[in-house]
Amino acid sequence: MSIFLKTLASMGIGNAKVDTRLQKSVFRQGELLCGEVFIQGGQTEQTIDEIYLYLMMDYQHDDKRQKYEVEHFQLMESIHLMPHETKVVPFEFILPLDTPISTRFVRLYLKTGLDIKMALNPTDEDGIEILPQRMIDQTLNALELLSFQLKSVDLQFDAYYSRHPFVQSYYLIPTGFVYEKKLDHISVIFHMHEEEVDMIMAIDRKANNLVSSMEEALNLDERFVRFTLYRSDFDQDLEAIAHQLHEVISPYLD
Numbered sequence: 001m002s003i004f005l006k007t008l009a010s011m012g013i014g015n016a017k018v019d020t021r022l023q024k025s026v027f028r029q030g031e032l033l034c035g036e037v038f039i040q041g042g043q044t045e046q047t048i049d050e051i052y053l054y055l056m057m058d059y060q061h062d063d064k065r066q067k068y069e070v071e072h073f074q075l076m077e078s079i080h081l082m083p084h085e086t087k088v089v090p091f092e093f094i095l096p097l098d099t100p101i102s103t104r105f106v107r108l109y110l111k112t113g114l115d116i117k118m119a120l121n122p123t124d125e126d127g128i129e130i131l132p133q134r135m136i137d138q139t140l141n142a143l144e145l146l147s148f149q150l151k152s153v154d155l156q157f158d159a160y161y162s163r164h165p166f167v168q169s170y171y172l173i174p175t176g177f178v179y180e181k182k183l184d185h186i187s188v189i190f191h192m193h194e195e196e197v198d199m200i201m202a203i204d205r206k207a208n209n210l211v212s213s214m215e216e217a218l219n220l221d222e223r224f225v226r227f228t229l230y231r232s233d234f235d236q237d238l239e240a241i242a243h244q245l246h247e248v249i250s251p252y253l254d
Contacts, residue, residue: 016042016081018124020053020112025126029099029133029192034092037112041081050115051075051089056125057100058107059155070108070164071096095130097192100168102129103153135197136190138234140170142241146249147176148186161191169202182206182253196230203252223252 022035037051055070073093081087102108112124132140140150151173155166170188174180184204191198203223227248233241 016040016046016048016114018112018114020110020124020126022110022126022128026129026131027095028131029095029101029136030097031095032092033095033110033128035090035110037075037089037091039079039081039087039089039114041083041085041087043083045083046081048079048081048114050077051079052113052115053091053093054111054113055095055099056109056111058109059100060105061155061157068164070099097133097194098162098164099130100155100164100166101132101153103168106153106155106168132190133192133197135229135231135234136192138238138241139188139190139197139199139229139245142238142245143172143186143188145238145242146246147174147179148172149175151185156189179249179253183249186249196228198226198228200224200226201248203249205252225252 017040019038019040020035021038022033027033037053039048039051051074053073053075055072057068057070059066059068073091075089075091079087079089100106100108107127108130109125109127112126114123131137144150149172150170152171154169154171156169157166167189170190171185172187173185174183182205184206186204187202189200191200201224203225205223225248229241229244233244
């Protein structure tokens with residue numbers, strides 16, 4: 001092998017190239033993600049020590065764009081490539097249930113990395129869209145049935161029992177007379193499990209007397225309630241789920 005070609009490979013010139021192709025680009029939290037990694041050999045014979053997939057998140061915080069590794073997966077070890085040879089590595093893995101969903105300020109993408117000694121490591125990035133898991137989706141639909149409108153999904157960097165340095169808070173405002181008269185908004189943080197979803201709901205009440213006005217001025221007008229819905233609850237129709245949520249919220253309407 002030419003020393004000149006080796007030197008070029010170490011600079012990324014004539015090096016192996018990587019291209020990851022997914023079966024689709026839109027997924028739900030906890031869904032199976034399948035695809036193939038196409039590796040095209042360069043001008044020299046090379047050994048790829050490892051192939052990694054990184055589930056990455058790009059988000060905005062404190063007016064800056066930041067990157068965060070949600071999860072990573074090792075596909076295989078040690079693959080040998082002859083010059084211009086193409087190899088295909090299929091893969092599949094389950095997206096974590098706590099994968100952040102895509103929003104206006106949160107971008108998710110899959111980054112593929114090849115580890116090649118004495119060479120510039122090739123990478124590839126593929127954007128994906130992450131939607132809420134179906135139990136979360138049904139909860140939001142049930143809240144919409146109660147006349148709550150989802151306005152935003154925001155990152156909160158407080159400790160809410162998350163392995164990530166943040167959680168996503170779903171911010172909803174009441175539009176129906178029953179809730180609009182009594183509440184400013186509610187926000188919900190979801191903690192997903194295989195068979196249930198734990199929720200922390202913050203209920204922000206309207207000021208309607210001197211005491212509540214003072215509470216609002218001191219930012220003490222929020223009430224927090226934690227509750228769980230199980231997979232079997234979501235076998236019911238949407239009206240039944242909405243009724244359960246109303247039972248959670250209604251004590252805070254007085």
